[in-house]
Amino acid sequence: MTFVQIIDCRTSHFDDIDRLMDTWVEQTKGKRTATHAVVGKDHSDASHFIEIVEFPSYEEAMRNSGLPETDRIFQEMVALCDEMPTFTDLDVVRDDQLQAVNVRRFFETIAQKGELPPLDDLVAENYHDHDPGKEQDTLGMDAMRRDIGMWRGGFDFAFDIEDQIAQGDRVCTRWTWRGTHSGEFMGLPATGRSVVMTGTTVFRCDEDGKLAEGWWQYDRLGLMAQLGALDALEQ
Structure with a gap:
């Protein structure tokens, strides 16, 4: 079952986080299990960002989280956030394109x-x-x-x-x-x-x-x- 993780954060350093994500993509090449990622900025709050990351399954998401590169980049991302990011884990039950x-x-x-x-x-x-x-x-x-x-x-x-x-x-x-x-x-x-x-x-x-x-x-x-x-x- 497809699995989606929603990461909700507030930051005044988005450009730095964006570069950090580019670093993660490069360092996890050939190892990461994420298949699709979308980042959105709150239309009414320029410091509020949401990232939606898609995985083939919950198990693959956990394997992705276990990568040392993921843990290291996450710690650096937290340091750039105004407060601790929140995570919502979702099993996809309907996906209509x-x-x-x-x-x-x-x-x-x-x-x-x-x-x-x-x-x-x-x-x-x-x-x-x-x-x-x-x-x-x-x-x-x-x-x-x-x-x-x-x-x-x-x-x-x-x-x-x-x-x-x-x-x-x-x-x-x-x-x-x-x-x-x-x-x-x-x-x-x-x-x-x-x-x-x-x-x-x-x-x-x-x-x-x-x-x-x-x-x-x-x-x-x-x-x-x-x-x-x-x-x-x-x-």
Whole structure:
């Protein structure tokens, strides 16, 4: 279970503490178990700081605390604080990366059987799509629905989400697409063949969490080879 430690302190020497944290990062390289750290300054009190540190588990957090470098840096940090820092230990019971959730829902929605559902709750009206397989970018919700319709008209398909990483307003997804060629696609009549394609998509989300821009990379050449479109060229 993911474990989070919250460190609450007051100091008039934050720059010195910040440099101290850089020293700890350098000295514990290859040994520390912390995976993510965020430091925030109280908007209404410039001397009040909170650090949130994430660990894979409570046990890993304790192992991190046991490092001699951690103990030494902590003692130096306490000396720079106006009062003794306080610690709150939390077992994470829910962790929703809402933008990543919306991206995952997008892949699930466009693969649904039947009529394509409305995408208004997932995609921004002024969506901008970058696809290396197209000469021009796709601009706007209507154009995107037409592109999706082309794929849905040619294949019955589904996505397997292999990896997903969210940072800031970007969500990167590595996926595997599996389909059956059940209709006309790029001038090729249905072959009934089962095909597989891998790819990666980076989405930028707007302030509402909707998909506002996308960059696609996928093996279209490999897909066309599986459909037999390159057979004539190889002869």
